Amino acid sequence: MTSSTKGEVVGRSRAERFGDAERRILRISKVMDDLVTVPGTGGRRFGIDPIVGLIPVIGDAISAVPGIWLIAEAANFKLPTVVLARMTFNTMLDLSIGIIPIVGDIYDFFSKSNARNLELFRTYALQPEASTRQHRLFFAGLALILIGTVWLTVSIIAWFIGLLLQPLG
Numbered sequence: 001m002t003s004s005t006k007g008e009v010v011g012r013s014r015a016e017r018f019g020d021a022e023r024r025i026l027r028i029s030k031v032m033d034d035l036v037t038v039p040g041t042g043g044r045r046f047g048i049d050p051i052v053g054l055i056p057v058i059g060d061a062i063s064a065v066p067g068i069w070l071i072a073e074a075a076n077f078k079l080p081t082v083v084l085a086r087m088t089f090n091t092m093l094d095l096s097i098g099i100i101p102i103v104g105d106i107y108d109f110f111s112k113s114n115a116r117n118l119e120l121f122r123t124y125a126l127q128p129e130a131s132t133r134q135h136r137l138f139f140a141g142l143a144l145i146l147i148g149t150v151w152l153t154v155s156i157i158a159w160f161i162g163l164l165l166q167p168l169g
Helices: 014-033 058-075 081-098 103-110 113-125 133-165
Strands: none
Touching (some): 014 113, 058 081, 058 103, 081 133
């Protein structure tokens, strides 16, 4: 580090820190999502995530740890909150679906949450002012789906209770 005299930069630049963080994140992303090319699939790759995911429940929890670490790295760059939320959603969706036997293992083969999160990191780490509109719209859509699902569930339960309470006759 340099001394803090007038006009002198203190510490490493954001670009230097970005380069170091990107290399660490890329390494983890490659190992988890893109380590091996599957012959005959047109370049389809997979990492250890689907393999570790074969261990029921514990394997998926273990494979979520690098994803959580990646989000922590991104948070150090003060990425917009909605982008960190999107990264968290990607990781938690991978964990949630990954827990389901067979379906989760297939999903882990095709899902690349770490690679998607790496791309989000690359986009927003050096340009934190970049538009986050698509991520805000994603969460607005998710909220609408959740509200619609709750409304539909309550409506079906109310309809069913109405059927049960009708007099038999």
